[in-house]
Amino acid sequence: MRVLLLGANGFLGRYVAERLLADPAVQLTTLGRHDDADVRFDLSTGSPGALSRFLDAVHPGVVINCAGAIRANARDLTRHNTVATATVCEALRRSGCGARLVHLGCGAEYGPSPSGSSTGEDALPRPGGPYGVSKLAATELVLGSGLDAVVLRVFSPVGSGTPAGSPLGRLAEAMRRVMQHGDGDLRLGGLAVQRDFVDVQDIARAVHAASLSAAQGVINIGSGRAVKLREAAAMLARVAGFNGALHEMEPPSPGSRMIPQQATDSPGSPGAQPAPTHAPYPDGCGIWQQADVRTARDRLGWRPRIGLEESLADIWMEAACRI
Structure with missing residues (x-):
């Protein structure tokens, strides 16, 4: 099976590429904006015609779209998430390759959910920020394209490779700094937020399964369990062997995120840092999100295998290498 992978150098794309390369039945070609791709092509500015001609030359049986942006202004999110997906869909319509499209969406497309609920694929999407809006628009383009396509909504x-700007990435980096200078305390805010964490290796398995299946429409990919950042922070501390105290700040308002700071004896002490503030959680999904993953089980034969503690150990291993 010949597979064309878009966005192979990204956080998720790297794991998808690794998974596909381990399958001897797959012939993998990568396309992206950087020099390490087999073919250099910017989906946000390249024309559908040029991409279509490349598809006709390579003739893949499956196209996997892991390309996109997460942290950018609304204009760039639209270019890299929505316009780029429109280019892919139009190129596939023009091409004679007849490839199946596996597109990676995200849980942010759903927006805030009632606490205690599990979000199924039939939920009405109400994204709470520009990122979710740009990804939802991309999903709608895929679903309305008439192609043989499936959208995996990843929570x-x-x-390993978790961006340093993410809540768990920031926490690991804060612990690293404290431990590097001797055990101390951390002051944390926004720990009441609950998210459905799913390991990147499990996501890669889901993408592989989707590329081999005939499933269409939207399929959620998550663990099926919401975890408080408070619980994840304590778990990461255990994994890291962090002996300091985790001081939780005042309860945050709904939709706040965790911002770690090193605790100090007094505001005027040398090296003192301001108390953490609460800012909107970057995915715009409020205080709670949990996926209903029964469709992935029934249509892809997929279940998550890797627990959060193992994922956090991978994050910490990377952070510890910087000590």
């Missing part, structure tokens, strides 16, 4: 990815 909160975690594991």
Whole structure:
């Protein structure tokens, strides 16, 4: 099976590429904006015609779209998430390759959910920020394209390579700094937020399964369990062997995120840092999100295998290497 992977150098794309390369039946070609791709092509500015001609030359049986942006202004999110997906869909319509499209969406497309609920694929999407809006628009383009296509709505990815700007990435980096200078305390805010974390290796398995299946429409990919950041922070501390105290700040308002700071004896002490503030959680999904993953089980034969503690150990291993 010949597979064309878009966005192979990204957080998720790297794991998808690794998974596909381990399958001897797969002939993998990568396409992206950087020099390490087999073919250099910017989906946000390249024309559908040029991409279509490349598809006709390579003739893949499956196209996997892991390309996109997470942290950018609304204009760039639209270019890299929505316009780029429109280019892919139009190129596939023009091409004679007849490839199946596996597109990676995200849980942020759903927006805030009632606490205690599990979000199924039939939920009405109400994204709470520009990122979710740009990804939802991309999903709608895929679903309305008439192509043989499936959208995997990935909830909160975690594991080795987790971006340093993410809540868990920031926490690991804060622990690293404290431990590097001797055990101390951390002051944390926004720990009441709950998210459905799913390991990147499990996500790669889901993408592989989707590329081999005939499933269409939207399929959630998550653990099926919401975890408080408070619980994840304590778990990461155990994994890291962090002996300091985790001081939780005042309860945050709904939709706040965790911002770690090193605790100090007094505001005027040398090296003192301001108390953490609460800012909107970057995915715009409020205080709670949990995926209903029964469709992935029934249509892809997929279940998550890797627990959060193992994912956090991978995050810490990377952070510890910087000590």
